[in-house]
Amino acid sequence: xxxxxxxxxxxxxxxxxxxxxxxxxxxxxxxxxxxxxxxxxxxxxxxxxxxxxxxxxxxxxxxxxxxxxxxxxxxxxxxxxxxxxxxxxxxxxxxxxxxxxxxxxxxxxxxxxxxxxxxxxxxxxxxxxxxxxxxxxxxxxxxxxxxxxxxxxxxxxxxxxxxxxxxxxxxxxxxxxxxxxxxxxxxxxxxxxxxxxxxxxxxxxxxxxxxxxxxxxxxxxxxxxxxxxxxxxxxxxxxxxxxxxxxxxxxxxxxxxxxxxxxxxxxxxxxxxxxxxxxxxxxxxxxxxxxxxxxxxxxxxxxxxxxxxxxxxxxxxxxxxxxxxxxxxxxxxxxxxxxxxxxxxxxxxxxxxxxxxxxxxxxxxxxxxxxxxxxxxxxxxxxxxxxxxxxxxxxxxxxxxxxxxxxxxxxxxxxxxxxxxxxxxxxxxxxxxxxxxxxxxxxxxxxxxxxxxxxxxxxxxxxxxxxxxxxxxxxxxxxxxxxxxxxxxxxxxxxx
Numbered sequence: 397x398x399x400x401x402x403x404x405x406x407x408x409x410x411x412x413x414x415x416x417x418x419x420x421x422x423x424x425x426x427x428x429x430x431x432x433x434x435x436x437x438x439x440x441x442x443x444x445x446x447x448x449x450x451x452x453x454x455x456x457x458x459x460x461x462x463x464x465x466x467x468x469x470x471x472x473x474x475x476x477x478x479x480x481x482x483x484x485x486x487x488x489x490x491x492x493x494x495x496x497x498x499x500x501x502x503x504x505x506x507x508x509x510x511x512x513x514x515x516x517x518x519x520x521x522x523x524x525x526x527x528x529x530x531x532x533x534x535x536x537x538x539x540x541x542x543x544x545x546x547x548x549x550x551x552x553x554x555x556x557x558x559x560x561x562x563x564x565x566x567x568x569x570x571x572x573x574x575x576x577x578x579x580x581x582x583x584x585x586x587x588x589x590x591x592x593x594x595x596x597x598x599x600x601x602x603x604x605x606x607x608x609x610x611x612x613x614x615x616x617x618x619x620x621x622x623x624x625x626x627x628x629x630x631x632x633x634x635x636x637x638x639x640x641x642x643x644x645x646x647x648x649x650x651x652x653x654x655x656x657x658x659x660x661x662x663x664x665x666x667x668x669x670x671x672x673x674x675x676x677x678x679x680x681x682x683x684x685x686x687x688x689x690x691x692x693x694x695x696x697x698x699x700x701x702x703x704x705x706x707x708x709x710x711x712x713x714x715x716x717x718x719x720x721x722x723x724x725x726x727x728x729x730x731x732x733x734x735x736x737x738x739x740x741x742x743x744x745x746x747x748x749x750x751x752x753x754x755x756x757x758x759x760x761x762x763x764x765x766x767x768x769x770x771x772x773x774x775x776x777x778x779x780x781x782x783x784x785x786x787x788x789x790x791x792x793x794x795x796x797x798x799x800x801x802x803x804x805x806x807x808x809x810x811x812x813x814x815x816x817x818x819x820x821x822x823x824x825x826x827x828x829x830x831x832x833x834x835x836x837x838x839x840x841x842x843x844x845x846x847x848x849x850x851x852x853x854x855x856x857x858x859x860x861x862x863x864x865x866x867x868x869x870x871x872x873x874x875x876x877x878x879x880x881x882x883x884x885x886x887x888x889x890x891x892x
Contacts, residue, residue: 442573446583451531452827456524476674486620487588494536507533549573587779592622612660690775691866701860738881759790764877778810809866816858819846
């Protein structure tokens with residue numbers, strides 16, 4: 397849409413033809429230009445890995461529930477009918493047509509059947525399930541999420557190429573799309589964090605290119621996939637409030653822009669208002685779970701991890717955990733408010749310098765806000781790292797080499813937690829079921845052995861190591877992002 401004196405003007409037929417022509421040219425460049433040859437290979441390799449893993453892997457605790465919730469959506473109109481689903485509803489809604497198609501050809505009971513042969517591992521470990529989705533059901537769940545990963549890779553390439561060289565854009569695309577953590581979270585676990593990340597990236601693009609209505613819509617879609625992007629709402633408000641608008645009618649123009657942003661948020665949320673109650677209950681229940689662990693320094697209070705050597709083991713007394721969590725959350729709230737204040741100061745001091753090259757600045761602020769929300773959780777999981785990692789790639793000109801180091805360490809810690817939850821082999825129960833009872837029994841034996849192993853690198857020790865590493869990386873990301881707003885890099889480092 398075009399804007400005249402702050403008012404929206406309906407696009408003409410010529411405008412639409414021009415937009416469609418520009419998209420056609422861009423797609424032709426992506427798939428035919430020699431400049432994007434490396435990008436095409438990155439996408440093809442990553443896509444092949446995902447399509448191989450998707451129908452033969454499942455995380456026994458979550459993935460079957462995701463599919464059953466999608467089937468609930470088809471038959472009851474809500475993915476929350478059986479209280480199995482705990483995320484906003486965008487993921488199931490995108491997969492619903494594929495579930496409906498699968499149900500037309502296969503009995504519903506065959507999509508997520510029960511296998512009693514897995515029961516020994518279920519009883520012994522408590523970290524798997526004897527529900528094993530069929531390859532058809534797994535593809536129905538994961539295909540929209542895989543396509544979202546492809547789209548986010550193209551967005552990262554496009555955005556990074558705006559302020560970095562084509563080679564660096566290729567590198568950013570590769571370390572994103574070929575990241576084992578992202579592949580595992582999407583193609584194995586079936587989590588929707590990659591979907592939320594796609595819309596967060598589009599939100600940042602809309603901010604720096606001054607598309608208020610579109611920015612509101614895509615941010616609402618991000619929130620409808622995963623709740624934590626809601627923390628970015630104030631960032632959009634501040635960006636559009638402080639954009640240069642000339643001298644005549646400047647404040648009126650800003651208010652109109654903010655109104656468009658709010659309208660976009662409303663338009664994006666309206667389709668999901670029906671599910672507001674179940675979503676609120678799920679989020680409230682998760683925040684009060686009383687469980688400590690995951691990728692957080694609070695993992696020291698998890699009952700499954702080893703104790704420190706005396707006399708330091710007193711630091712792991714369970715009664716300290718609520719107080720430490722409350723102090724951490726208080727610091728997070730103060731940090732979020734402080735980062736927004738620093739962003740306001742940075743924008744007022746450089747009022748006329750705003751260009752699309754300011755994307756690393758906006759990404760740095762967004763990273764600090766999103767990491768704050770992750771730290772607010774007492775048990776941040778591996779898939780929750782997907783969003784912050786994507787933002788690191790856009791904020792690298794501001795974060796410097798430390799950003800890339802933290803990207804690697806946090807990716808390793810998050811992927812390590814996936815590997816340490818039970819055993820990597822436990823994710824391949826769908827493949828074992830297809831291979832026969834012997835394969836299932838073998839996976840059972842490995843899972844039970846991993847769970848009961850008490851050697852130096854047992855499951856609890858691995859949880860402690862990756863949890864402390866991941867939690868420390870998150871704290872470091874938050875601190876470095878805030879510091880860069882206090883002491884920004886040189887103009888050359890931030891924009892070239």
